[in-house]
Amino acid sequence: MPKIEKISFIGLEYSFAPEKAYGMSRGGGFRRPGGLVEIETDAGVTGVGEAFGNPRVTLEYFRMIEPLFAGRSIFDFDHVEARVRNAMYHLGVGNQLTACLAAINVALWDAIARGFGVRVCDLIGGCGRTRFPAYASTGFFSDDPDRQLDHMLAEAAAHPYAGAKIKIGRGIRDDVARVRRAREALGPDRLLMVDINGAYTADLALACARAIEPWDIHWVEEPLPPGDLRGYAELRLRSPIPIAAGEAHHTVRDFRALIDGRCVDIVQPSIPGTGGLTEARRIATLAQAQNLRVAPHVWGGAIGLAAACQFIASLPDTPHTDHPPAPLMLEYDMSDNALRTGLLKTPLRLEAGHVLLPDGPGLGVELDRDAVERYRVC
Template sequence: MVALSSIQPGFFRIPLPEVLSDSTHGEMTAFELNTVRVRDADGAEGVGYTYTVGRNGGAVNAVLGELSEMMLGEDADAIERLWHKGWWGLHYGGRGGPTVLALSAFDIALWDLKANRAGLPLWKLLGGYDPLVPVYAGGIDLDLSVDALLRQTDGNLGRGFRAIKMKVGRKNLHEDVERVRAMREHLGQDFPLMVDANMKWSVDEAIRAARAFQPFGLTWLEEPTIPDDPAGHARIVREGGVPIAAGENLRSLWEFKLYIAGGGVTYPEPDVTNCGGVTSFMKIAHLSEAFNLPVTSHGAHDVTVHLLAACPNRSFLEAHGFGLDRYIADPLVIREGVAIAPDRPGHGIRFDWDGLAALTS
């Protein structure tokens, strides 16, 4: 037995270098980072984290405190049992929101600890497939002018990206169409281009938008409507004529089952920091594989590169727009369209704890 001797939550509000916006969340000036450091009786450490787009971080921190009380002294190697203990122990007030975000961070920390103890990078501990993972730049750029959008795109190309996602969901559909047209003309016909509506539309509006985007050969249209409508997503898949990515706002394996089995998604898109952690993410990826679907990801690219590197049915890793790179020692390496899963033990993320602590002073 490897007993958990210490569980230490952390909560930090990190200003963004520039104000970001999308069609649903409005302007975002900061994101909130919740961390958890777990140690075992031998002194080995694992680190997990989750984040929000500016609210609820305090609630996540409170739940991490509850998890700490529940899990101290438990066997750190019994990750599946501890996941269920956390899920069911907090179930009545949970099943989503801050509860599952906190459980996700804790689960990531347990997997990091396990991989550190084994002396293996996380992607190899999870079975290993290929450390070179196709990656795209996830732009948060709805309010940029077309010229600024193209300049941002050129910057991403210069950083090694060979796939790009842009935001849609402006007031008038014709504005979205013209922006997508400009991007397609700028990038060329065969360049992987995705668009993200951030749940903006009704089902009928989403079908209309998807049909308008058909001439541009999109890799996918992401989150066309609210996540609470799997049947509506299935209509969009059937009638819209473009592939659909969805899942960043789904919070469990069982929610993904409704989408995948119901034909409501082409590219399942879990976020390891809010779907239940590594334990849940890998189950969702394998469920997708059983339905012959490619899995993608949302956010937390420094962790998720390991998970997709262990999945034969991975498609693209999202490199997220939040500025966490300033507070970690070794940011994600991207070369010619692929992200490289590191060979350091664990997930290899080493936070600048002093720099983060300065944000709270």
């Protein structure tokens, strides 16, 4: 039985000039943090996973739980995770402990699949698709005069993406102006999503949805703070636009409340922050059992993007039809982030507005070691 011979954490950060800071309704920044967990088995196979968030915080959680994984079978993740959760229940789940476990989980799936010579998707549900329509995650609030909304929209419109998502949430008048400009830039046929990042109360979110409805919005993402489940349920009943959320929810327990409460129309687990591929698959099963759409949130580095590709590939068509009314899309971050664009020997391929599933075993990607060291901070 293959065992974990070595497990290690690499903290990463990409920083750029403060005057080029960008972000969302709650604020911006000029640093992109992240982390990697690498696992080496006693059979000489290495797997890698990504953790979301501040790497220095994640490192301390990693040091706490690393001894529980060392020497264990590569198939024992669920048992070790349960022990961690049961012993450390005071810490909750919405923290870097969950991000650390997510990276370990993905690294193990990567190592297991490489050991068998298959793709991760083959092990977690099978491969239903190898091309994923991408939507551009763009339209950030930016301090850079050379990269404002119109610049970003022009970039997105120049590629055959399925659509684009832009940031709003700084007042309804501004929301309407940004949405109008986005629809003009994208044209009538592309999907347009908006992201409020939890900056509104339910009454303001409803007013916003009603104000921007004429521009054919595919979904409103995170209109409310993640803990306002009653607000989400009330808003969903009244909003003329579908509601999406999930990037700030953690583990299947959080998502059960979101799903069972009929708080959203689109469920958005973020693999590096919600506990990994195993937990994301559990969440997808809950969503599909309630006949809700799944669209994973993807915001981070290259390994997280590769994991999202494997996750989407594994999802069955639900409800099954030869003519899906809405595409199962992959979020494609177009912000300045070298942890997404510069960490791999061979970047993920983008072709005709679709991201292609890598051909190789495991996650199908290989780290560029020089690039990893360039951005390493701990």
